[in-house]
Amino acid sequence: MLYREAGQFKTTYAADQQLFPIRQDRIGLMLLAVAFFGVPLFASEYWFSAILIPFLIFALAALGLNILTGYAGQLSLGTAAFMAVGAYAAYNFQLRVEGIPILVSFICAGLTAAGVGILFGLPSLRIKGFYLAVATLAAQFFIVWCLTKFPWLSNHSSSGVISAQDVVILGFNFDTPVSKYLLVLAIVSVMALAAKNLVRSSTGRAWMAVRDMDVAASVIGIKLMPTKLLAFAVSSFYCGVAGALYAFCYLGSVEPDGFSLDMSFKILFMIIIGGVGSILGCFLGAAFILLLPIFLDYSLPAVAELFGLPFSNATVSHIQILMFGALIMFFLIVEPHGLARLWQIAKEKLRLWPFPH
Amino acid sequence: MSKKIGDVILDLQNISLRFGGVKALTDISFNVCEHEIRAIIGPNGAGKSSMLNVINGVYHPQEGKIFWHGKERKKMEPHMAAQQNIARTFQNIALFKGMSVLDNIMTGRMTKMKANFIEHALWFGRARKEELEHRRKVEEVIDFLEIQHIRKTPVGRLPYGLQKRVELGRALAAEPSMLLLDEPMAGMNVEEKQDMCRFILDVNDQFGTTIVLIEHDMGVVMDISDRVVVLDYGKKIGDGVPDEVKNNEEVIRAYLGAGH
The missing domain is CATH 3.40.50.300 (P-loop containing nucleotide triphosphate hydrolases)
Incomplete structure (x- = not known):
């Protein structure tokens, strides 16, 4: 009833190309923005450092992977490695360049990751699908190996552990969870908006054209090589910045082995469950994957108690793994476009409700 | 004639x-x-x-x-x-299945667009102007082929005959x-x-x-x-x-x- 576009007429192409063409969407988004920026008034420290900050950072990494896999159609298993490049690059820029502002070193970290991404994207010019996934798997192992092997990269610390420097912008030290949260939120919002703009412009159309039918794309005049490499660069840039934020605003100290294949898979699951080829899906997927374990932690013991079953913490983690596996299979079979697609269907139904057509 | x-x-x-x-x-x-x-x-x-x-x-x-x-x-x-x-259509339809009719036809104008990806990301200057300019041209093609009613539909959902028509549209958009x-x-x-x-x-x-x-x-x-x-x-x-x-x-x- 409330969600209708009836009566909202578009008289210009500009109005038709808005990000949120329906008024109710815009109102909803404003409420959401207020909620996110209003959270600091209510939430506890635990919420910021254990839930909200990792949610935003993983959503950003998922955004990076989704640009590459969801939009440009190039499967990648090296997401965590590109995040590691970002984290270590930001650390080294801070360490070795005198007086570099932290935001500049984040951007440089992104650019470094983009460079590495282009390098590992080169095989995509010749191979596709699973074979490409294996090639990006090489990036995953090679980069982690590099970070452990060359002590210079971690400033000669034992086993490559780095401790991120303080985040100081214009004299203000972002040391509390709330301030870090707001910084991450601001960065992620800007980058999500940029990603949305990219995918609705001709850059995004070129990516999707290459994804859907590369022969037709090249006949139309799209050059495959620059298009694919740009997707790798932009994707790795996003992952790199996410990695830098992961080290500087979330964990504080990271080691190369922390950016394992497991993490790459986790981010891949986020976009599968959230929605391949959807910006919103990255956020939904990240929220889902991060919140599900927490939800299970709380609800499973309660359920067990209800039925009087014996219960241990090990069971919880086993059930978590089971649930993830089952959910991935469920989404791949039932709704390959994930939560974002379910949301879209719900909106379409809502527009017509209570009529069937 | x-x-x-x-x-x-x-x-x-x-x-x-x-x-x-x-x-x-x-x-x-x-x-x-x-x-x-x-x-x-x-x-x-x-x-x-x-x-x-x-x-x-x-x-x-x-x-x-x-x-x-x-x-x-x-x-x-x-x-x-x-x-x-030189534009062409294919024997087995080669549309971009995940994209809407509008976006498919817009890709036909790709070579005529000059803005780079940074302008696209910022949705600024040439990127914005071009998008509107080329949209007008694309709408002309849509009118010509009488497919106004499906412009926002993903092409994968269209019947075969209409898909062929959209493919012609994509080729025509390149003028x-x-x-x-x-x-x-x-x-x-x-x-x-x-x-x-x-x-x-x-x-x-x-x-x-x-x-x-x-x-x-x-x-x-x-x-x-x-x-x-x-x-x-x-x-x-x-x-x-x-x-x-x-x-x-x-x-x-x-x-x-x-x-x-």
């Missing part, structure tokens, strides 16, 4: 194309004049689609010369066809000087064929676009084309106006078999 057929714009001389030991095309020569509708016909496997792929640079013939507007064309990549204003159509009417019912014929004739008439088409429906080919070239087993066996070709002994033999 009182249309003007211009000079030769595409001249193919002694084209031979081999895939390993398979000879797809052998010593084929023909030309295409400006503003004409040129049909390529022949039984299955005659090399018709290969011929189109040679014209737009997907295949590279081992022998022969291609002259485009009087200049010899050397090594060519597929994306260069678009720069030379090509030459349009290559690979079986534009295959698998269509009579009504859809009539529509498609109308569009092809209108494109030719209103925009003066040169059209090279492959088609199996002889009624259609003989009605709409100005000249017809007939291929069989990779060799040219006939060339001329429809009436000439219809009465060509060799063509009749290729189509109906030797017994007739």
